[in-house]
Amino acid sequence: MIFLIRNGKYEPPEEYIFLDGNTLSTDDLVQLGKSRYKIKLTNEAEQNVTKSRNLIDKILQENKVVYGITTGFGNFARTTIPIDKLEELQYNLIRSHAAGVGRPLSPEKTRMLLALRINVLAKGYSGISLATLKHIIEAFNASCLSLVPEQGSVGASGDLAPLAHLALGLIGEGKMWSPETGWGEAKYVLESHELSPIRLSAKEGIALINGTQLITSLGAEAVERSNLIARQADVVAALTLEVLKGTSRAFDSDVQMIRPHKGQIAVAKRLRALLHSDTYPSQIAESHRFCNRVQDAYTLRCCPQVHGIAHDTIEFVHSVITTEMNSATDNPIVFANRGEIISAGNFHGEYPAKVLDFLAIAVHELASMSERRIERLVNPGENFNFNHS
Secondary structure, eight states: OOSOEETTEEOOOOOEEEEOSSOOOHHHHHHHHTTOOEEEEOHHHHHHHHHHHHHHHHHHHTTOOOTTTTBOSGGGTTOBOOGGGHHHHHHHHHHHHOOOEEEEOOHHHHHHHHHHHHHHHTTSOSOOOHHHHHHHHHHHHTTOEEOOEEEOOOBTTBTHHHHHHHHHHHTTOSEEEETTTEEEEHHHHHHHTTOOOOOOOTTHHHHHHOSOHHHHHHHHHHHHHHHHHHHHHHHHHHHHHHHTTOOSGGGOHHHHHTSOOHHHHHHHHHHHHHSOOSSSOOHHHHHTTTOOOOOOOHHHHTHHHHHHHHHHHHHHHHHHHHHHHTSOOOSSEEETTTTEEEOOOTTOOHHHHHHHHHHHHHHHHHHHHHHHHHHHHHOTTTOHHHHTO
16 A cells, blocks of 8 residues: 555654655655655755755846856757746746646656655755755645656656656646545645645756656666566576476586676575575475486576576666666756856766666566466476376
């Protein structure tokens, strides 16, 4: 169950997780999606956010021309915006980019998306005010979740459309959902939780929509699930080998050490631990002691090699996703300590997108091996037990 329900009523979580923009794990994010925690900022994060905003305010006071703060965006980067139009620009930016399509993300996935965006803003490189960020955290803690369509991310420009939809509800426009109200107009859902729409000032609109948080939050969930699947695949493979009266000799540690890939060694060790040994003899394996079969099928014998690279791939993807989760992906980026604003390309979604392609290939390979083992279990022409029944 995603949300805790007691006596027919939603009960918010009591535990808090402190975000600083640097230490969020994939498991933490999945748990935040499942409504296990509320969010608070660390003191250091609050200080970093405040320093970043102070630089924005200084730029505004000095009437400097800085991209995304006192200018337009994209083709209008050289167009200076009058001071009295800066707030309107931020609202219009969100409205214009809220152009996704398809079904809404589930509450669990939307909570993950919102939590991850809060974590990125907490790093202190976006220029959002501490008051605005705390207002967003209040909405998260109340599970007031904007309607975010499933489709709209464009990869090369990050998650502009999904993040714009996420921000749209927070400014009191569009649709929003909470466990207590269901779907409704965003401003009324917020009002029912004694919250008001956030008020955007210069830079804050663009600070809410630049990044890779949809790709990355979905990737965090996928890599957590993949890790469980890979471990389960090892156990199922061992059980299948046992039932088919296979041998564990192919998993000998010396065999693995002359091709010492990390995943291969780990899978072989796990299979040896689950299968027949002198310490834990298997009756099935003992009954096969004098069989005249030379070796088992690929799908049994090659589990360390095939499952092993899947485990290594998952570990690699986990590393990249974790780095992305704790990265500043805004544009322009506010370097308060240097007193500079730099327009760059950290919003680009290639890192999480590419490794998730790798992850899909790895999980597919586990599924392919599993399907062939199932065939061997149920096909009388392949099953040793059927032939000797």
